[in-house]
Amino acid sequence: MKRQVVVIGLGRFGVSLATTLYKMGHDVLAVDTNERIVQGISPEVTHAVQADATNESILRELGIANFDVGIVAIGTEIENSVLSTILLKRLGVPYVIAKAENNLHGIILEKIGADKVVHPEREAGTRVAHELPLVDVMDYISVSPRYGVAMLTALPYFVGKTISQLELGRGGRWGVAVLLIYRGKEVIVTPDRAETIKANDVVILSGDDENLERLLTAAKRGRPGE
Numbered sequence: 580m581k582r583q584v585v586v587i588g589l590g591r592f593g594v595s596l597a598t599t600l601y602k603m604g605h606d607v608l609a610v611d612t613n614e615r616i617v618q619g620i621s622p623e624v625t626h627a628v629q630a631d632a633t634n635e636s637i638l639r640e641l642g643i644a645n646f647d648v649g650i651v652a653i654g655t656e657i658e659n660s661v662l663s664t665i666l667l668k669r670l671g672v673p674y675v676i677a678k679a680e681n682n683l684h685g686i687i688l689e690k691i692g693a694d695k696v697v698h699p700e701r702e703a704g705t706r707v708a709h710e711l712p713l714v715d716v717m718d719y720i721s722v723s724p725r726y727g728v729a730m731l732t733a734l735p736y737f738v739g740k741t742i743s744q745l746e747l748g749r750g751g752r753w754g755v756a757v758l759l760i761y762r763g764k765e766v767i768v769t770p771d772r773a774e775t776i777k778a779n780d781v782v783i784l785s786g787d788d789e790n791l792e793r794l795l796t797a798a799k800r801g802r803p804g805e
């Protein structure tokens with residue numbers, strides 16, 4: 580699903596994230612106080628703007644409240660990072676990812692309401708970008724740049740249907756396999772196509788990112804036939 584993403588702070592991490600998200604087909608607004616940096620990234624994102632992200636009225640003018648995801652990639656200037664994160668949440672951005680320079684910075688970002696804190700020394704910008712479309716899943720492991728394994732609680736659409744009816748698994752139209760089902764204490768490994776998904780099952784799916792995203796988006800709307 581195409582998302583509206585604003586990336587604030589265009590250091591190495593911010594640039595790698597913004598350009599990867601744009602290549603993945605998302606709408607990306609890149610913001611930095613440094614004019615030269617803004618000009619440099621401008622051909623590689625949807626819009627690039629020179630602005631101070633600690634200024635609430637500027638963020639309002641940019642229409643930040645309408646974005647699905649905000650990424651605060653300011654690191655060394657911790658005060659700016661904290662203020663921008665608070666403002667994005669206050670303006671109503673539903674999912675804010677903030678970059679932490681160190682553990683304490685990470686704790687502060689969590690406390691002020693960041694939905695996800697990333698430590699770039701541990702996670703590359705491209706990996707964070709890769710995970711983004713799957714924010715609804717409980718856990719996601721990137722197997723390669725395009726393939727992954729996602730764990731989620733069975734969506735209402737899945738419940739009461741067999742894997743075969745859902746057209747999952749080998750030869751299914753979604754190109755998504757069910758690797759495991761956790762049902763209370765029971766673990767069903769590579770379930771049979773006749774297995775019926777029950778409420779509260781936790782399922783582990785594998786497939787290419789696009790297929791996973793397509794399946795989950797359609798299933799959430801309850802109309803996977805489209």
Ligand code: ATP
Pocket residue numbers: 587588589590591592593610611612613616630631632633652653654655656659699
């Ligand atoms: P990396 O390690 O990813 O290269 P960094 O930690 O070295 O990043 P920082 O110094 O944290 O980079 O800053 C990243 C960018 O954030 C810089 O380009 C800086 O101009 C920008 N920045 C800092 N404060 C603000 C602000 N208030 N509004 C917008 N951009 C800002």
